[in-house]
Amino acid sequence: MTAPMLSVENLRVSFPTHRGRVEVVKGISFELGRERLGIVGESGSGKSMTGRAILKLIRKPGLVTADRLEFDGIDLRAQSEKQMRAIRGARISMVMQDPKFSLNPVMTVGEQIAEALVTHEKLARREVEERIEAMLHSVRIDDPKRVAGLYPHEVSGGMGQRVMIAMMLIPEPELLIADEPTSALDVSVQAQVLDIIDDLVTSKGMGLILISHDLNLVSRYCDRILVMNAGTVVEECAAGQLDQASHPYTRGLLAAMPTINESRDELPVLDRNQWAGT
Protein backbone atom coordinates (compact mmCIF):
# COMPACT_ATOMS: atom_id res chain seq x y z
CA MET A 1 0.00 0.00 0.00
CA THR A 2 1.22 3.50 -0.86
CA ALA A 3 1.30 6.39 1.56
CA PRO A 4 -2.18 7.00 2.97
CA MET A 5 -4.25 9.85 1.56
CA LEU A 6 -5.77 10.66 4.90
CA SER A 7 -4.41 9.85 8.31
CA VAL A 8 -6.21 10.59 11.51
CA GLU A 9 -4.71 10.00 14.91
CA ASN A 10 -6.40 10.50 18.24
CA LEU A 11 -9.16 12.75 16.87
CA ARG A 12 -11.31 14.31 19.55
CA VAL A 13 -14.38 16.51 19.17
CA SER A 14 -16.00 18.13 22.17
CA PHE A 15 -18.77 20.57 22.91
CA PRO A 16 -19.29 22.63 26.05
CA THR A 17 -22.47 22.06 28.00
CA HIS A 18 -23.57 23.57 31.27
CA ARG A 19 -22.05 20.54 32.97
CA GLY A 20 -18.63 20.87 31.37
CA ARG A 21 -17.21 19.72 28.04
CA VAL A 22 -18.70 16.62 26.53
CA GLU A 23 -16.60 14.61 24.12
CA VAL A 24 -18.57 13.19 21.25
CA VAL A 25 -15.54 11.74 19.47
CA LYS A 26 -13.06 10.28 21.93
CA GLY A 27 -9.73 9.80 20.26
CA ILE A 28 -10.25 7.84 17.10
CA SER A 29 -7.47 6.94 14.66
CA PHE A 30 -7.57 5.54 11.16
CA GLU A 31 -5.83 5.75 7.82
CA LEU A 32 -7.35 5.88 4.39
CA GLY A 33 -5.84 5.23 0.98
CA ARG A 34 -7.68 5.35 -2.32
CA GLU A 35 -10.23 2.95 -0.98
CA ARG A 36 -13.75 2.85 0.32
CA LEU A 37 -14.00 3.06 4.08
CA GLY A 38 -17.27 2.58 5.87
CA ILE A 39 -17.99 4.10 9.27
CA VAL A 40 -20.93 2.47 10.98
CA GLY A 41 -22.54 3.24 14.27
CA GLU A 42 -25.79 4.13 15.89
CA SER A 43 -26.99 7.71 16.06
CA GLY A 44 -24.94 9.73 18.50
CA SER A 45 -21.90 7.52 18.07
CA GLY A 46 -19.88 10.40 16.63
CA LYS A 47 -19.62 9.20 13.05
CA SER A 48 -21.02 12.36 11.45
CA MET A 49 -18.87 14.54 13.71
CA THR A 50 -15.83 12.61 12.49
CA GLY A 51 -16.72 13.47 8.89
CA ARG A 52 -17.27 17.12 9.68
CA ALA A 53 -14.10 17.35 11.78
CA ILE A 54 -12.03 16.23 8.80
CA LEU A 55 -13.40 19.18 6.81
CA LYS A 56 -12.95 21.42 9.87
CA LEU A 57 -16.64 22.23 9.74
CA ILE A 58 -17.20 21.99 13.48
CA ARG A 59 -18.09 25.53 14.45
CA LYS A 60 -17.43 27.28 17.69
CA PRO A 61 -17.96 26.49 20.50
CA GLY A 62 -17.20 22.95 19.30
CA LEU A 63 -13.55 22.01 19.65
CA VAL A 64 -11.50 19.60 17.52
CA THR A 65 -8.12 18.27 18.55
CA ALA A 66 -5.96 15.54 17.04
CA ASP A 67 -2.39 14.32 17.27
CA ARG A 68 -2.40 14.04 13.53
CA LEU A 69 -4.87 15.14 10.87
CA GLU A 70 -3.17 14.91 7.53
CA PHE A 71 -4.58 14.91 4.05
CA ASP A 72 -2.15 14.25 1.20
CA GLY A 73 0.73 15.50 3.32
CA ILE A 74 -1.12 18.66 4.36
CA ASP A 75 -1.54 19.18 8.07
CA LEU A 76 -5.22 20.14 8.20
CA ARG A 77 -4.90 21.32 11.80
CA ALA A 78 -2.56 24.12 10.71
CA GLN A 79 -4.67 25.32 7.77
CA SER A 80 -6.30 28.72 8.02
CA GLU A 81 -9.97 29.11 7.20
CA LYS A 82 -8.98 30.51 3.81
CA GLN A 83 -6.67 27.58 3.07
CA MET A 84 -9.39 25.18 4.16
CA ARG A 85 -11.79 26.77 1.68
CA ALA A 86 -9.42 25.88 -1.12
CA ILE A 87 -9.48 22.26 0.07
CA ARG A 88 -13.19 21.99 0.73
CA GLY A 89 -15.10 21.02 -2.35
CA ALA A 90 -12.02 20.98 -4.57
CA ARG A 91 -10.12 18.19 -2.82
CA ILE A 92 -12.36 16.83 -0.05
CA SER A 93 -16.08 16.98 -0.50
CA MET A 94 -19.09 15.75 1.39
CA VAL A 95 -22.48 14.45 0.34
CA MET A 96 -25.00 15.50 2.94
CA GLN A 97 -27.86 13.53 4.34
CA ASP A 98 -31.21 14.92 3.27
CA PRO A 99 -31.62 16.84 0.00
CA LYS A 100 -34.79 18.45 1.41
CA PHE A 101 -32.67 20.40 3.87
CA SER A 102 -29.22 20.42 2.33
CA LEU A 103 -30.11 22.19 -0.92
CA ASN A 104 -30.74 25.92 -0.91
CA PRO A 105 -34.49 26.39 -1.44
CA VAL A 106 -34.26 29.64 -3.39
CA MET A 107 -31.51 28.75 -5.87
CA THR A 108 -31.99 26.53 -8.88
CA VAL A 109 -30.25 23.20 -8.89
CA GLY A 110 -28.08 24.37 -11.79
CA GLU A 111 -26.96 27.51 -9.96
CA GLN A 112 -25.95 25.47 -6.94
CA ILE A 113 -23.92 23.02 -8.98
CA ALA A 114 -22.33 25.88 -10.90
CA GLU A 115 -21.35 27.52 -7.62
CA ALA A 116 -19.47 24.41 -6.52
CA LEU A 117 -17.51 24.50 -9.77
CA VAL A 118 -16.77 28.20 -10.22
CA THR A 119 -15.72 28.62 -6.61
CA HIS A 120 -12.60 26.68 -7.50
CA GLU A 121 -12.15 27.11 -11.23
CA LYS A 122 -12.53 30.17 -13.42
CA LEU A 123 -14.42 28.99 -16.45
CA ALA A 124 -16.41 30.52 -19.28
CA ARG A 125 -20.17 30.29 -18.92
CA ARG A 126 -20.56 28.00 -21.89
CA GLU A 127 -18.00 25.64 -20.40
CA VAL A 128 -19.67 25.67 -16.99
CA GLU A 129 -22.97 24.72 -18.61
CA GLU A 130 -21.35 21.88 -20.51
CA ARG A 131 -19.65 20.55 -17.40
CA ILE A 132 -22.93 20.66 -15.46
CA GLU A 133 -24.77 18.85 -18.21
CA ALA A 134 -22.11 16.16 -18.41
CA MET A 135 -22.07 15.79 -14.64
CA LEU A 136 -25.85 15.49 -14.39
CA HIS A 137 -25.68 12.88 -17.12
CA SER A 138 -23.16 10.88 -15.15
CA VAL A 139 -25.49 10.80 -12.15
CA ARG A 140 -28.08 9.36 -14.55
CA ILE A 141 -30.30 12.36 -15.02
CA ASP A 142 -31.58 12.08 -18.55
CA ASP A 143 -32.67 15.65 -19.27
CA PRO A 144 -30.02 17.74 -17.51
CA LYS A 145 -31.08 20.98 -19.23
CA ARG A 146 -34.55 20.84 -17.70
CA VAL A 147 -33.40 19.61 -14.28
CA ALA A 148 -30.75 22.34 -13.99
CA GLY A 149 -33.50 24.96 -14.13
CA LEU A 150 -35.58 23.38 -11.37
CA TYR A 151 -35.72 24.45 -7.74
CA PRO A 152 -35.06 21.89 -4.99
CA HIS A 153 -38.74 21.69 -4.03
CA GLU A 154 -39.51 20.64 -7.58
CA VAL A 155 -37.34 17.52 -7.56
CA SER A 156 -37.88 14.21 -5.79
CA GLY A 157 -35.69 12.96 -2.96
CA GLY A 158 -33.74 10.56 -5.14
CA MET A 159 -33.29 13.19 -7.82
CA GLY A 160 -32.23 15.71 -5.17
CA GLN A 161 -29.60 13.35 -3.83
CA ARG A 162 -28.25 12.74 -7.32
CA VAL A 163 -28.05 16.51 -7.74
CA MET A 164 -26.16 16.67 -4.43
CA ILE A 165 -23.71 14.05 -5.66
CA ALA A 166 -23.24 15.93 -8.93
CA MET A 167 -22.62 19.12 -6.99
CA MET A 168 -20.05 17.54 -4.72
CA LEU A 169 -18.21 15.66 -7.45
CA ILE A 170 -18.10 18.33 -10.15
CA PRO A 171 -14.87 19.95 -8.88
CA GLU A 172 -13.34 16.44 -8.99
CA PRO A 173 -12.25 16.00 -5.39
CA GLU A 174 -9.92 13.22 -4.33
CA LEU A 175 -11.86 12.26 -1.25
CA LEU A 176 -15.59 12.05 -0.85
CA ILE A 177 -17.27 11.82 2.52
CA ALA A 178 -20.80 10.55 2.18
CA ASP A 179 -22.67 11.27 5.40
CA GLU A 180 -25.71 9.00 5.50
CA PRO A 181 -26.33 9.68 1.81
CA THR A 182 -29.36 7.44 1.57
CA SER A 183 -30.96 7.61 5.01
CA ALA A 184 -33.59 10.09 3.87
CA LEU A 185 -34.43 8.14 0.74
CA ASP A 186 -36.91 5.50 -0.17
CA VAL A 187 -35.48 1.98 -0.01
CA SER A 188 -36.11 1.58 -3.73
CA VAL A 189 -33.80 4.46 -4.67
CA GLN A 190 -31.12 3.82 -2.01
CA ALA A 191 -29.34 1.21 -4.08
CA GLN A 192 -29.55 3.39 -7.18
CA VAL A 193 -27.91 6.36 -5.43
CA LEU A 194 -25.20 4.21 -3.84
CA ASP A 195 -24.47 2.56 -7.19
CA ILE A 196 -23.93 6.00 -8.70
CA ILE A 197 -21.55 7.00 -5.89
CA ASP A 198 -19.75 3.68 -6.17
CA ASP A 199 -19.36 3.93 -9.96
CA LEU A 200 -18.02 7.47 -9.89
CA VAL A 201 -15.69 6.89 -6.97
CA THR A 202 -14.25 3.76 -8.54
CA SER A 203 -13.90 5.19 -12.03
CA LYS A 204 -12.19 8.36 -10.81
CA GLY A 205 -10.03 6.49 -8.31
CA MET A 206 -11.22 8.58 -5.41
CA GLY A 207 -11.22 7.77 -1.73
CA LEU A 208 -14.60 7.33 -0.08
CA ILE A 209 -15.75 7.50 3.50
CA LEU A 210 -19.26 6.17 3.69
CA ILE A 211 -20.94 7.04 6.96
CA SER A 212 -24.03 5.03 7.72
CA HIS A 213 -25.95 3.24 10.41
CA ASP A 214 -26.71 0.40 8.02
CA LEU A 215 -24.17 -2.38 8.52
CA ASN A 216 -25.39 -4.38 5.55
CA LEU A 217 -25.19 -1.51 3.17
CA VAL A 218 -21.72 -0.49 4.30
CA SER A 219 -20.38 -4.02 3.99
CA ARG A 220 -21.73 -4.19 0.46
CA TYR A 221 -20.19 -0.92 -0.78
CA CYS A 222 -16.95 -0.64 1.22
CA ASP A 223 -13.60 -2.33 1.40
CA ARG A 224 -13.02 -1.70 5.07
CA ILE A 225 -15.29 -0.96 7.99
CA LEU A 226 -14.91 1.00 11.22
CA VAL A 227 -17.57 0.33 13.80
CA MET A 228 -18.09 3.25 16.13
CA ASN A 229 -19.87 3.38 19.43
CA ALA A 230 -20.06 6.22 21.92
CA GLY A 231 -17.29 8.19 20.24
CA THR A 232 -14.72 5.43 19.90
CA VAL A 233 -13.84 2.89 17.23
CA VAL A 234 -14.72 -0.49 18.65
CA GLU A 235 -13.95 -2.63 15.65
CA GLU A 236 -11.98 -2.31 12.45
CA CYS A 237 -12.08 -5.01 9.82
CA ALA A 238 -12.25 -5.76 6.13
CA ALA A 239 -15.77 -5.74 4.76
CA GLY A 240 -15.60 -9.42 3.86
CA GLN A 241 -14.57 -10.45 7.34
CA LEU A 242 -17.42 -8.86 9.19
CA ASP A 243 -18.66 -12.26 10.29
CA GLN A 244 -15.43 -12.72 12.23
CA ALA A 245 -15.93 -9.51 14.20
CA SER A 246 -14.95 -9.91 17.82
CA HIS A 247 -16.28 -6.91 19.70
CA PRO A 248 -19.51 -7.63 21.54
CA TYR A 249 -21.14 -4.45 20.09
CA THR A 250 -20.48 -5.54 16.52
CA ARG A 251 -21.56 -9.08 17.32
CA GLY A 252 -24.71 -7.67 18.88
CA LEU A 253 -25.44 -5.58 15.78
CA LEU A 254 -24.87 -8.55 13.52
CA ALA A 255 -27.08 -10.74 15.65
CA ALA A 256 -29.84 -8.16 15.52
CA MET A 257 -29.93 -8.24 11.75
CA PRO A 258 -32.88 -10.21 10.46
CA THR A 259 -32.34 -12.51 7.52
CA ILE A 260 -34.84 -13.73 5.04
CA ASN A 261 -36.46 -17.13 5.74
CA GLU A 262 -35.65 -17.04 9.40
CA SER A 263 -38.06 -17.98 12.11
CA ARG A 264 -36.83 -16.10 15.17
CA ASP A 265 -39.69 -14.85 17.30
CA GLU A 266 -37.70 -12.01 18.79
CA LEU A 267 -34.62 -10.12 17.65
CA PRO A 268 -32.02 -9.91 20.42
CA VAL A 269 -31.56 -6.58 22.19
CA LEU A 270 -28.06 -5.17 22.62
CA ASP A 271 -26.72 -5.78 26.10
CA ARG A 272 -24.68 -2.61 26.59
CA ASN A 273 -23.25 -3.78 29.92
CA GLN A 274 -20.91 -6.07 28.05
CA TRP A 275 -18.70 -3.25 26.85
CA ALA A 276 -19.78 -0.01 28.46
CA GLY A 277 -19.26 -1.28 31.97
CA THR A 278 -22.04 0.76 33.51
Added chain:
Amino acid sequence: MPTTETPDSAFVTRRRWRRRLGAIAGFVVTVFLTFLGLLAITFFIGRVIPIDPVLAVVGDRASNEVYAAARTAMGLDQPLVVQFFHYVVNVFSGDLGQSVSTGRSVVEDLSRFFPATLEMATIGILIGVLLGVPLGVIAASRQGSLIDQIIRVVGLLGYSMPAFWLGLVGLALFYAKLRWVGGPGRLDIFYDGLVAPATGLLLVDSLLAGEIDIFWNAITHLVLPASVLGFFSLAYIARMTRSFMLDQLSQEFVTTARVKGVPERVVIWRHAFNPIRVPLITVIGLSYAGLLEGSVMIETVFSWPGIGNYLTTALLNADMNAVLGSTLVIGAVFIFINKISDVLYRVLDPRAR
Protein backbone atom coordinates in the same frame (compact mmCIF):
# COMPACT_ATOMS: atom_id res chain seq x y z
CA MET B 1 -39.55 19.28 -34.88
CA PRO B 2 -39.32 22.83 -36.16
CA THR B 3 -42.59 22.65 -38.13
CA THR B 4 -44.81 22.26 -35.09
CA GLU B 5 -42.85 24.59 -32.89
CA THR B 6 -44.23 27.95 -34.05
CA PRO B 7 -47.99 27.40 -33.64
CA ASP B 8 -47.33 25.49 -30.45
CA SER B 9 -45.34 28.24 -28.78
CA ALA B 10 -47.82 30.89 -29.96
CA PHE B 11 -50.54 28.89 -28.33
CA VAL B 12 -48.56 28.62 -25.14
CA THR B 13 -47.89 32.38 -25.04
CA ARG B 14 -51.55 33.14 -25.60
CA ARG B 15 -52.49 30.84 -22.74
CA ARG B 16 -49.87 32.37 -20.52
CA TRP B 17 -51.21 35.85 -21.31
CA ARG B 18 -54.72 34.78 -20.56
CA ARG B 19 -53.55 33.38 -17.24
CA ARG B 20 -51.70 36.57 -16.42
CA LEU B 21 -54.75 38.71 -17.30
CA GLY B 22 -56.87 36.45 -15.14
CA ALA B 23 -54.44 36.93 -12.27
CA ILE B 24 -54.55 40.70 -12.67
CA ALA B 25 -58.36 40.69 -12.79
CA GLY B 26 -58.49 38.55 -9.66
CA PHE B 27 -56.07 40.94 -8.00
CA VAL B 28 -58.25 43.96 -8.82
CA VAL B 29 -61.38 42.20 -7.59
CA THR B 30 -59.80 41.21 -4.26
CA VAL B 31 -58.45 44.73 -3.73
CA PHE B 32 -61.90 46.15 -4.51
CA LEU B 33 -63.68 43.78 -2.14
CA THR B 34 -61.19 44.36 0.66
CA PHE B 35 -61.62 48.10 0.23
CA LEU B 36 -65.41 47.80 0.26
CA GLY B 37 -65.23 45.76 3.46
CA LEU B 38 -62.99 48.39 4.99
CA LEU B 39 -65.48 51.09 3.97
CA ALA B 40 -68.37 49.19 5.53
CA ILE B 41 -66.59 48.56 8.82
CA THR B 42 -65.30 52.12 9.26
CA PHE B 43 -68.64 53.58 8.22
CA PHE B 44 -70.76 51.53 10.61
CA ILE B 45 -68.36 51.91 13.51
CA GLY B 46 -68.36 55.65 12.83
CA ARG B 47 -72.16 55.78 12.96
CA VAL B 48 -72.56 53.52 15.95
CA ILE B 49 -70.17 55.27 18.33
CA PRO B 50 -71.92 57.72 20.65
CA ILE B 51 -70.69 60.87 18.97
CA ASP B 52 -73.27 63.21 17.52
CA PRO B 53 -71.89 64.80 14.36
CA VAL B 54 -74.87 67.17 14.23
CA LEU B 55 -73.97 68.67 17.58
CA ALA B 56 -70.46 69.19 16.31
CA VAL B 57 -71.88 71.39 13.55
CA VAL B 58 -74.67 73.33 15.27
CA GLY B 59 -73.26 73.45 18.78
CA ASP B 60 -75.10 72.35 21.91
CA ARG B 61 -77.18 75.49 22.27
CA ALA B 62 -79.03 75.22 18.94
CA SER B 63 -82.79 75.03 18.94
CA ASN B 64 -84.57 71.83 18.03
CA GLU B 65 -85.59 73.17 14.60
CA VAL B 66 -82.04 74.10 13.70
CA TYR B 67 -80.82 70.73 14.96
CA ALA B 68 -83.44 68.85 12.93
CA ALA B 69 -82.71 70.90 9.82
CA ALA B 70 -78.99 70.25 10.09
CA ARG B 71 -79.64 66.55 10.66
CA THR B 72 -81.73 66.38 7.51
CA ALA B 73 -79.21 68.40 5.56
CA MET B 74 -76.48 65.94 6.59
CA GLY B 75 -78.67 63.03 5.57
CA LEU B 76 -78.55 61.49 9.02
CA ASP B 77 -82.31 60.99 9.21
CA GLN B 78 -82.19 58.33 6.54
CA PRO B 79 -81.74 54.61 7.33
CA LEU B 80 -78.11 53.53 7.90
CA VAL B 81 -78.06 51.36 4.79
CA VAL B 82 -79.16 54.25 2.60
CA GLN B 83 -76.56 56.50 4.23
CA PHE B 84 -73.91 53.86 3.57
CA PHE B 85 -74.97 53.55 -0.05
CA HIS B 86 -74.66 57.31 -0.54
CA TYR B 87 -71.33 57.31 1.22
CA VAL B 88 -69.95 54.55 -0.99
CA VAL B 89 -71.18 56.29 -4.14
CA ASN B 90 -69.54 59.51 -2.94
CA VAL B 91 -66.27 57.80 -2.06
CA PHE B 92 -66.00 56.22 -5.46
CA SER B 93 -66.68 59.57 -7.11
CA GLY B 94 -63.84 60.99 -4.99
CA ASP B 95 -65.89 62.84 -2.40
CA LEU B 96 -65.26 62.20 1.29
CA GLY B 97 -67.48 65.03 2.50
CA GLN B 98 -66.69 68.27 4.29
CA SER B 99 -64.56 68.51 7.37
CA VAL B 100 -66.34 70.34 10.16
CA SER B 101 -63.19 71.50 11.89
CA THR B 102 -61.19 72.82 8.93
CA GLY B 103 -64.11 73.86 6.71
CA ARG B 104 -62.43 72.32 3.68
CA SER B 105 -63.29 69.11 1.90
CA VAL B 106 -61.73 66.03 3.50
CA VAL B 107 -60.05 65.11 0.21
CA GLU B 108 -58.34 68.49 0.12
CA ASP B 109 -57.25 68.12 3.74
CA LEU B 110 -55.90 64.65 3.21
CA SER B 111 -53.98 65.73 0.14
CA ARG B 112 -52.20 68.26 2.39
CA PHE B 113 -51.66 66.14 5.48
CA PHE B 114 -50.98 62.70 4.09
CA PRO B 115 -47.95 63.65 1.91
CA ALA B 116 -46.27 65.14 4.99
CA THR B 117 -46.58 61.80 6.75
CA LEU B 118 -45.67 59.88 3.61
CA GLU B 119 -42.46 61.85 3.21
CA MET B 120 -41.39 61.38 6.81
CA ALA B 121 -42.37 57.71 6.94
CA THR B 122 -40.58 56.92 3.69
CA ILE B 123 -37.31 58.49 4.79
CA GLY B 124 -37.78 56.81 8.17
CA ILE B 125 -38.28 53.34 6.73
CA LEU B 126 -35.35 53.86 4.35
CA ILE B 127 -33.13 54.58 7.35
CA GLY B 128 -34.60 51.57 9.13
CA VAL B 129 -34.00 49.19 6.24
CA LEU B 130 -30.66 50.45 5.00
CA LEU B 131 -29.14 50.32 8.48
CA GLY B 132 -31.29 47.74 10.24
CA VAL B 133 -30.90 44.90 7.76
CA PRO B 134 -27.08 45.01 7.53
CA LEU B 135 -26.80 45.43 11.30
CA GLY B 136 -29.01 42.38 11.84
CA VAL B 137 -26.98 40.33 9.38
CA ILE B 138 -23.67 41.39 10.96
CA ALA B 139 -24.97 40.64 14.46
CA ALA B 140 -26.14 37.18 13.42
CA SER B 141 -22.97 36.28 11.55
CA ARG B 142 -20.89 37.17 14.62
CA GLN B 143 -23.23 35.85 17.24
CA GLY B 144 -21.99 36.46 20.76
CA SER B 145 -19.24 38.87 19.70
CA LEU B 146 -18.87 42.43 20.99
CA ILE B 147 -20.46 43.83 17.81
CA ASP B 148 -23.43 41.54 18.31
CA GLN B 149 -23.83 42.74 21.89
CA ILE B 150 -23.67 46.39 20.86
CA ILE B 151 -26.25 45.90 18.11
CA ARG B 152 -28.53 44.09 20.52
CA VAL B 153 -28.27 46.90 23.06
CA VAL B 154 -29.03 49.48 20.36
CA GLY B 155 -32.03 47.40 19.38
CA LEU B 156 -33.22 47.21 22.95
CA LEU B 157 -32.88 50.97 23.36
CA GLY B 158 -34.87 51.55 20.21
CA TYR B 159 -37.54 49.29 21.57
CA SER B 160 -37.83 50.80 24.99
CA MET B 161 -37.20 54.53 24.59
CA PRO B 162 -40.31 56.73 24.29
CA ALA B 163 -40.44 58.37 20.87
CA PHE B 164 -41.49 61.81 22.07
CA TRP B 165 -38.64 61.88 24.58
CA LEU B 166 -36.09 61.00 21.91
CA GLY B 167 -37.65 63.66 19.67
CA LEU B 168 -37.47 66.32 22.36
CA VAL B 169 -33.88 65.48 23.29
CA GLY B 170 -32.99 65.48 19.59
CA LEU B 171 -34.54 68.92 19.14
CA ALA B 172 -32.86 70.29 22.26
CA LEU B 173 -29.47 69.00 21.18
CA PHE B 174 -29.29 69.16 17.39
CA TYR B 175 -31.60 72.14 16.83
CA ALA B 176 -31.47 74.37 19.88
CA LYS B 177 -27.87 73.73 20.90
CA LEU B 178 -25.88 72.64 17.88
CA ARG B 179 -28.02 74.22 15.11
CA TRP B 180 -27.30 71.27 12.86
CA VAL B 181 -30.90 70.69 11.82
CA GLY B 182 -34.03 72.70 11.23
CA GLY B 183 -36.60 73.05 13.98
CA PRO B 184 -40.22 71.95 14.13
CA GLY B 185 -42.38 72.19 11.02
CA ARG B 186 -41.62 71.13 7.49
CA LEU B 187 -39.83 74.34 6.43
CA ASP B 188 -38.46 77.56 7.88
CA ILE B 189 -41.22 80.19 7.96
CA PHE B 190 -39.25 82.18 5.43
CA TYR B 191 -39.73 79.47 2.80
CA ASP B 192 -43.27 78.52 3.73
CA GLY B 193 -45.73 78.47 0.85
CA LEU B 194 -43.14 79.40 -1.79
CA VAL B 195 -43.41 76.16 -3.73
CA ALA B 196 -46.65 75.26 -5.41
CA PRO B 197 -47.69 71.84 -4.14
CA ALA B 198 -47.67 69.34 -7.00
CA THR B 199 -47.22 66.07 -5.14
CA GLY B 200 -47.36 67.48 -1.63
CA LEU B 201 -43.95 65.91 -0.99
CA LEU B 202 -41.75 68.91 -0.32
CA LEU B 203 -38.55 67.17 -1.41
CA VAL B 204 -40.08 66.34 -4.78
CA ASP B 205 -41.95 69.62 -5.25
CA SER B 206 -38.93 71.78 -4.49
CA LEU B 207 -36.79 69.81 -6.93
CA LEU B 208 -39.50 70.07 -9.60
CA ALA B 209 -39.58 73.82 -9.07
CA GLY B 210 -35.79 73.92 -9.21
CA GLU B 211 -35.59 75.45 -5.73
CA ILE B 212 -32.46 73.86 -4.30
CA ASP B 213 -32.50 76.13 -1.24
CA ILE B 214 -35.95 74.96 -0.28
CA PHE B 215 -34.97 71.36 -0.94
CA TRP B 216 -32.07 71.61 1.52
CA ASN B 217 -34.20 73.42 4.03
CA ALA B 218 -36.83 70.70 3.82
CA ILE B 219 -34.14 68.09 4.37
CA THR B 220 -32.82 69.80 7.48
CA HIS B 221 -36.34 69.80 8.89
CA LEU B 222 -37.05 66.24 7.85
CA VAL B 223 -33.84 64.61 8.99
CA LEU B 224 -34.49 64.64 12.73
CA PRO B 225 -38.09 63.36 12.89
CA ALA B 226 -37.32 60.83 10.15
CA SER B 227 -34.25 59.64 12.07
CA VAL B 228 -36.26 59.18 15.24
CA LEU B 229 -38.85 57.16 13.32
CA GLY B 230 -36.04 55.38 11.48
CA PHE B 231 -34.36 54.47 14.74
CA PHE B 232 -37.47 52.66 15.92
CA SER B 233 -37.94 50.72 12.73
CA LEU B 234 -34.19 50.08 12.63
CA ALA B 235 -34.33 48.53 16.09
CA TYR B 236 -37.23 46.29 15.13
CA ILE B 237 -35.89 45.36 11.70
CA ALA B 238 -32.39 44.62 13.04
CA ARG B 239 -33.78 42.33 15.74
CA MET B 240 -35.96 40.45 13.31
CA THR B 241 -33.18 40.18 10.73
CA ARG B 242 -30.83 38.83 13.36
CA SER B 243 -33.21 36.13 14.50
CA PHE B 244 -34.14 35.14 10.91
CA MET B 245 -30.46 34.96 10.03
CA LEU B 246 -29.56 32.84 13.06
CA ASP B 247 -32.26 30.44 12.03
CA GLN B 248 -30.94 30.20 8.48
CA LEU B 249 -27.28 29.91 9.49
CA SER B 250 -28.05 26.70 11.34
CA GLN B 251 -29.69 25.16 8.27
CA GLU B 252 -28.09 22.24 6.48
CA PHE B 253 -27.83 24.01 3.14
CA VAL B 254 -25.57 26.60 4.73
CA THR B 255 -23.23 23.77 5.73
CA THR B 256 -23.52 22.47 2.17
CA ALA B 257 -22.31 25.83 0.89
CA ARG B 258 -19.36 25.72 3.29
CA VAL B 259 -18.55 22.18 2.16
CA LYS B 260 -18.30 23.51 -1.38
CA GLY B 261 -15.61 25.92 -0.21
CA VAL B 262 -17.73 29.02 -0.78
CA PRO B 263 -16.32 32.15 0.94
CA GLU B 264 -18.07 33.10 4.17
CA ARG B 265 -19.33 36.40 2.74
CA VAL B 266 -21.16 34.51 -0.01
CA VAL B 267 -22.42 31.93 2.50
CA ILE B 268 -23.96 34.72 4.55
CA TRP B 269 -25.43 36.88 1.82
CA ARG B 270 -26.32 34.41 -0.90
CA HIS B 271 -27.21 31.33 1.09
CA ALA B 272 -28.48 32.63 4.41
CA PHE B 273 -29.78 36.08 3.50
CA ASN B 274 -31.62 35.38 0.26
CA PRO B 275 -34.09 32.95 1.80
CA ILE B 276 -35.02 35.42 4.56
CA ARG B 277 -35.98 38.18 2.14
CA VAL B 278 -39.59 37.02 2.15
CA PRO B 279 -40.19 37.16 5.92
CA LEU B 280 -38.19 40.40 6.01
CA ILE B 281 -40.56 41.96 3.49
CA THR B 282 -43.45 41.22 5.82
CA VAL B 283 -41.61 42.87 8.69
CA ILE B 284 -40.60 45.89 6.63
CA GLY B 285 -44.05 46.23 5.06
CA LEU B 286 -45.75 46.22 8.44
CA SER B 287 -43.27 48.71 9.88
CA TYR B 288 -43.77 51.01 6.91
CA ALA B 289 -47.54 50.77 7.17
CA GLY B 290 -47.23 51.53 10.87
CA LEU B 291 -45.21 54.65 10.12
CA LEU B 292 -47.68 55.75 7.45
CA GLU B 293 -50.46 55.63 9.99
CA GLY B 294 -48.77 58.71 11.33
CA SER B 295 -47.05 58.84 14.67
CA VAL B 296 -49.07 61.30 16.74
CA MET B 297 -46.27 61.68 19.28
CA ILE B 298 -43.60 62.52 16.73
CA GLU B 299 -45.92 64.74 14.71
CA THR B 300 -46.86 66.66 17.84
CA VAL B 301 -43.29 67.09 19.05
CA PHE B 302 -42.14 68.28 15.63
CA SER B 303 -45.32 70.26 14.78
CA TRP B 304 -45.54 68.10 11.72
CA PRO B 305 -48.77 68.60 9.76
CA GLY B 306 -49.28 64.89 9.20
CA ILE B 307 -52.19 62.51 9.12
CA GLY B 308 -51.71 61.41 12.72
CA ASN B 309 -52.25 64.97 13.91
CA TYR B 310 -55.16 65.46 11.56
CA LEU B 311 -56.91 62.28 12.64
CA THR B 312 -56.46 63.02 16.33
CA THR B 313 -57.80 66.55 15.98
CA ALA B 314 -60.74 65.27 13.95
CA LEU B 315 -61.56 62.66 16.58
CA LEU B 316 -61.47 65.22 19.37
CA ASN B 317 -63.84 67.49 17.39
CA ALA B 318 -66.26 64.70 16.46
CA ASP B 319 -65.44 65.49 12.84
CA MET B 320 -66.70 62.17 11.51
CA ASN B 321 -66.10 62.80 7.81
CA ALA B 322 -62.48 63.56 8.49
CA VAL B 323 -62.13 60.53 10.76
CA LEU B 324 -63.69 58.21 8.20
CA GLY B 325 -61.61 59.70 5.39
CA SER B 326 -58.33 59.33 7.29
CA THR B 327 -59.19 55.80 8.35
CA LEU B 328 -59.91 54.92 4.74
CA VAL B 329 -56.59 56.32 3.57
CA ILE B 330 -54.71 54.40 6.27
CA GLY B 331 -56.65 51.24 5.44
CA ALA B 332 -55.95 51.69 1.76
CA VAL B 333 -52.26 52.07 2.56
CA PHE B 334 -52.33 48.76 4.45
CA ILE B 335 -54.09 47.01 1.59
CA PHE B 336 -51.67 48.47 -0.92
CA ILE B 337 -48.57 47.48 1.06
CA ASN B 338 -49.92 43.99 1.63
CA LYS B 339 -50.54 43.55 -2.06
CA ILE B 340 -47.07 44.75 -2.92
CA SER B 341 -45.63 42.28 -0.39
CA ASP B 342 -47.62 39.49 -2.02
CA VAL B 343 -46.20 40.34 -5.41
CA LEU B 344 -42.66 40.52 -4.00
CA TYR B 345 -43.07 37.11 -2.32
CA ARG B 346 -43.72 35.58 -5.67
CA VAL B 347 -40.74 37.28 -7.22
CA LEU B 348 -38.37 36.32 -4.41
CA ASP B 349 -39.51 32.85 -3.41
CA PRO B 350 -39.79 30.16 -6.08
CA ARG B 351 -41.92 28.07 -3.72
CA ALA B 352 -44.64 30.74 -3.69
CA ARG B 353 -44.93 30.97 -7.49
